[in-house]
Amino acid sequence: MKHPILYLLLFFTLTRTATNAQQQDPQWSLFMFNPLFNNPAAAGTADMTRTQLMYRTQYAGYQASFDDGGAATTQLIAVDVPLASIRGGLGLHILNDRIGPSGLRQYQLSYAYKTVLNRGNLNFGARVGLTELSLDYNFRYNDKDDPLLVGRTGRVTETKPTIGLGVFYDTDNYYIGASVSNLNQPRFETGSLFRPNAYLQFGYFYDISYNIQLQPVALVRFLPNNLKTVTFDAGVLASFFENKIFAGATYRLQDAVVAIAGVNLLDNRLKISAAYDFVQPKEVKTPQSFEFMIGYNFNAPRFGKKSIVRTPRFRY
Numbered sequence: 001m002k003h004p005i006l007y008l009l010l011f012f013t014l015t016r017t018a019t020n021a022q023q024q025d026p027q028w029s030l031f032m033f034n035p036l037f038n039n040p041a042a043a044g045t046a047d048m049t050r051t052q053l054m055y056r057t058q059y060a061g062y063q064a065s066f067d068d069g070g071a072a073t074t075q076l077i078a079v080d081v082p083l084a085s086i087r088g089g090l091g092l093h094i095l096n097d098r099i100g101p102s103g104l105r106q107y108q109l110s111y112a113y114k115t116v117l118n119r120g121n122l123n124f125g126a127r128v129g130l131t132e133l134s135l136d137y138n139f140r141y142n143d144k145d146d147p148l149l150v151g152r153t154g155r156v157t158e159t160k161p162t163i164g165l166g167v168f169y170d171t172d173n174y175y176i177g178a179s180v181s182n183l184n185q186p187r188f189e190t191g192s193l194f195r196p197n198a199y200l201q202f203g204y205f206y207d208i209s210y211n212i213q214l215q216p217v218a219l220v221r222f223l224p225n226n227l228k229t230v231t232f233d234a235g236v237l238a239s240f241f242e243n244k245i246f247a248g249a250t251y252r253l254q255d256a257v258v259a260i261a262g263v264n265l266l267d268n269r270l271k272i273s274a275a276y277d278f279v280q281p282k283e284v285k286t287p288q289s290f291e292f293m294i295g296y297n298f299n300a301p302r303f304g305k306k307s308i309v310r311t312p313r314f315r316y
Contacts, residue, residue, distance in 0.1 A: 025181055025197045026074050026097050028056065029250070029258045029275035029291045031233065032217040036080050036091045038199045039179035040110030041125025041168035044082035044089015052078045052295040059279070059289055072099035082300050088113040088123065101136040112168070120171030127164035132157060135190045160186035174204040180224065198224050213239045217250065243268055256280055256289070271295045
């Protein structure tokens with residue numbers, strides 16, 4: 001295990017950036033089921049074509065007192081596929097995020113290069129894409145002399161390129177990954193600056209018995225060179241009946257306790273899951289958020305060969 005850790009330490013040494021402020025990336029309570037969103041090096045690591053749809057409502061039921069605001073909502077479509085012809089995998093995710101007068105869309109393409117290391121696979125990933133930020137200036141604001149607001153009306157949309165890097169090591173029993181987004185630090189005319197966001201992700205699979213498996217998980221997020229921004233999610237999931245049913249809980253630092261449950265159907269190809277956040281800060285008007293995910297795994301493409309056809313007794 002010492003070699004993967006050395007790779008991770010080297011990765012963060014090369015990507016450290018002096019920063020004083022940050023634009024946070026959207027967060028997910030079901031992060032353990034979609035490592036591609038945080039890490040481009042996770043593309044193709046499932047050894048199957050993985051498709052996912054996710055929906056999140058933050059502070060469900062909240063309504064703004066004056067403006068056209070309300071609860072923040074986020075939607076995600078993600079696909080990744082292993083491709084032996086390019087010695088790795090490709091991934092694509094499309095994100096739509098909306099909170100009050102502001103909107104965020106991302107279109108990100110990821111590539112991961114796979115190498116064998118010890119008893120697992122070490123993947124190096126890169127991501128390029130577009131970030132689209134929009135703002136409706138028809139909102140109530142306090143400082144009418146703010147130069148970013150004077151003379152502006154209607155909805156304004158800007159699009160900037162973004163770049164990210166990652167490394168991901170996985171075996172049959174565990175995975176660990178590190179990544180950094182927004183390396184080029186795109187700046188928008190609205191005053192928003194997307195600083196690099198760094199991630200460390202970990203998961204372990206422990207079989208208690210044939211029908212029961214435990215999965216400790218953790219996700220650490222921070223701004224490089226500013227440890228005061230560190231936050232994390234950590235918890236454990238338990239699956240039963242050959243991984244057909246699973247449930248568990250995680251804790252997000254100074255934010256929420258998250259309950260998670262779901263099922264795997266159709267020979268574990270179809271995953272349906274939900275998360276409910278019990279938000280902790282007392283000043284929050286509506287102390288709950290929820291999230292849903294549905295995913296389906298297809299056979300990996302086999303170019304130049306017939307695809308494997310599975311029957312109850314035979315495999316071709």
